[in-house]
Amino acid sequence: MMLCGELTAPPHPGEEAGTLRAVGLAGGAMNRMKVDEEEYWHSSKCKAFTFDDDDDELSQLKESKRAVNSLREIVDDDDDLEKFSWSGEPVGSISWSIKETASSSSNAPEGRDSGLQKGSSSHPALPKQTSSYSISSFFKGRNKLGSFQSLSDALSDTGVKSYAPELRRSKAEYKDYSSDWSPKDTVRRMQRGKICSLERFRSLREKLELLDEAVAVHDGNVITAILIFLKRTLKKEILFQELEVRQVALRHLIHFLKETGEQKLLLDLLRFLDRTEEVALSQYREHLSIQDAEKRREFLKGCIRLPFSSEDAVHVQDHYTLLERQIIIEANDRHLEAAGQSEIFRKYPRKASILNMPLVTTLFYSCFYHYTEGEGTFSSPTNLKKTFKIPDKQYVLTALAARAKLRAWHDVDALFTTKNWLGYTKKRAPIGFRRVVEILQRNSAPVQVLQEYVRLVEDVETRLNLAMKYKCHDVVIDTYRDLKDRHQLMAYRCKVERGSAEEDKIDSILSNLVKNDSSPTYTQS
């Protein structure tokens, strides 16, 4: 059902009054089709919300606009209240100041020199540094372990002490630092951003108490800090086990590992938890950081056997197949284009590589450059359609857009022609002919082509609207003729060119129509 019929069927007018609310805001859509709908709107309780140009709520905008404009001359001369300064932020705003102060500094190089002297004279005691690596790392006080991975290390300002002695922490704080805080107090202090050593907590019980305490206060910052400490001081297996019964902490660790890119540990953890789908997705995510197409393809190949959900597994497989395909097409086409032998590439040089483009884009590309190829080639549209089980509708839409862009009207024609077993041809469009017309029109198809498809639009009102919009006179005339609508025909006669074939056609129809038949027999469906 989805495959056929009018795709763009307008909203069902009678279904429920509630659906009509949109009218008020989107009056412009009233210009669309369907007289019967319009009548509905007008007769419904929503009447107040329709806009004709005159009682359009918002046409009042014009009025206020006019008023505003007429006032300009009075006030614009010395309007110092509102300065239209297109070149700057409001004076005094922070972002304005960023620019302002930054530019003044670059304009005054002297200021910098004097600053150098001033700066160094005010800090005579400070050593000149050429690289912070050299100096600060000397003072960094690497601990016994030979690294500064410990959190408490991170929390103690060893570096600062070395060249800012006046900022040393007070004695009292040192006392705090060394004294024996319980897990509870420690968490409390960490919450307030105070320095705490976690190294003292040696036993598993103490460490877990610490963690539970942090979780109880819901402070993600502290939870994460403690997790880093646990991660460093506990065996992986024990940590995982303990976290399994501590879901909040567990989620924080997963988030943290994602954030810091510790992919391996993350995957270990997810595997331990038996969260296999997450493992798969998390691993699949990595392909995004691989730029080289060949390497990316290899990586995706490896992803195929990961434990995805069954639906996702299909998509990942398709993703791999598509990239594999694109690599082949890309190599081939780049060569063709460079050789300059192929007319299509000469006439329409490629704007970008096809690598990593979505499937539908690839199909468009293939319909554009490789339309006539047989199903046997990787780059042929039919092959893509089959490999990826692209639905008919999607395929027709894409092929139509590509062929219309090339103005290959024969191909367009063939796309909608079907032969039945008796050999009769019939036109059929799974996307509805209205859509066909729109796409053709967007690709500036000539009237002769356009009207052929307008004629195929089943709904009379839609057909008439399209025909008038795109000046397919023949279709309009024929439709009115079929409706035996003498009135409309006469009205339309004024719209066509004097002495044109269309005028003659109308005249001849009018003379053939029996007078009695002139009232419209068309009833709306």
Add this chain to the structure above:
Amino acid sequence: MESENLAESRDRGCHVIGRAWRGMAAHLSSGRVNLTALREAGRRELREFLDKCAGSKAIVWDEYLTGPFGLIAQYSLLKEHEVEKMFTLKAGRLPPADVKNIIFFVRPRLELMDIIAENVLSEDRVRSPLRDFHILFVPRRSLLCEQRLKDQGVLGSFIHREQYSLDLIPFDGDLLSMESESAFKECYLENDQTSLYHAAKGLMTLQALYGTIPQIFGKGDCARHVANMMIRMKREFPGGQNSIFPIFDTLLLLDRNVDLLSPLATQLTYEGLIDEIYGIQNTYVKLPPEKFAPKKQGEGGKDLPTEPKKLQLNSAEELYAEIRDKNFNAVGSVLSKKAKIISAAFEERHHAKTVGEIKQFVSQLPHMQAARSSLANHTSIAELIKDITTSEDFFDNLTVEQEFMSGIDTDKVNNYTEDCIAQKHPLIKILRLVCLQSVCNSGLKQKVLDHYKREILQTYGYEHILTLNNLEKAGLLKLQTSSRNNYPTIRKTMRLWMDDVNEQNPNDISYVYSGYAPLSVRLAQLLARPGWRSIEEVLKMLPGPHFEERQQLPTGLQKKRQQGENRVTLVFFLGGVTYAEIAALRFLSQMEDGGTEYVIATTKLINGTNWIKSLMEKLEPPPF
């Protein structure tokens, strides 16, 4: 004279229009609760920190922060405290500045730490005057970030490392936001509750300034957490026995995931539409300049501005305060009425005969000019919006949304959605529609869900598997598990769909979405009258627990309500709130017999687009 307007600008080089000088954040004190006090507290804390770093200073800004900070302080305040230069944080070497202190104002994010480290390290390589480094984390110090600075070998270079708890920022007289853009993702996708902790802290600050809130109601897991933290914090820091007479009567904590529907629907209030179409950032909006070209006589459109026009939107602007919460359909008539009034006022000058009368007229001119330019701006904005709302696609999209919300055809593949995919409309638009359908159907049938997924992946790229997965995890997109679709029951019981909506003179909150009454705001409304007991059954269908807590007040502080005095309720949206929902609450505040006035707080001001975006997997740009 220093302008009080503060602006943020994410892309440097964007330009702005200066605006009328305005009194000091007067709009913050216009509401029932004077939020100037909160802003003052923020300014005080900032001054104290700046004074700690003695001597001249330069501030290096995490650009995201300039917007929120702009609502607290302006450059003049910083200047008074010897801030001489300001830069934007970016990789490489710091610009030269003749100052004693360099202070980094940053959010606690790892990637920013790397940039800071690079700044600090390259600073030492060039021979520049020795400068002291400090770092101010907003809103909190992060041990994780400090660890990263440590790993980069620069932690020791910082003398002061402090935090500035900019938890709740006053946006307007009745509106507070934490502007934490990832709060929803953290809470509902990653289950990281840090932003809830900040919310609780923000609430403690509010209570310190405006008194203990005697009653706390809540719905949802996050709401429960925040209430627990508040109670715990109160217990643990009893030191400051709060002796302030309570201004708020009730706090209502609401999880965003209790109402996933409202942000997905297109907002139809004036402010909501401005946000949907142009995006409001920290009360500022950037608009296409064409309609704002200053038309002076004689230079007809010679040099049209090409930079976006930037405007601040808040209740300090009289006209904006009047129209922002109206349904867009009702804006035109107000603007035209205003135009008449202003025209008449200017006409007065012809009648001014005596010197006294002329003087009188002249004295009113500034006010009239301000009103005139305000009217001009909003007429232009309304025109811009009208161009969009009258487009065929806007109509079609809205029709489908309204069908879903009123329960029509939510269980099959939607033609319009499919069409939009075929035409490669922006992915976010598609996701909004599909999620809306899913929410209105309590999940999609397997066949429907699979169909949408396949179409999306084939058209937009397979890598979006990751985004679809995120949406599923957050509950926005899901498989219908039980055979029962609860949404119709919820819709009927809570009257979420109103057929007879009046956009011009509304009598119900449903006007903000032209038919749909936001569930979140209905919850607030029903809580005030007749109480949640009336909807027990429906509450159970919505995720998470609902609860009530009481905080004891000393007898002296217990409120004796005057006859006819309204209650004040603070509604805190955990995970974000839309302008349409805010408008609906303001509507309830203004109802004559409403009995309750609302102040709104949130983790972030959101709309469907930026909300969905925050849940999308960040994809590398295509490699060409």
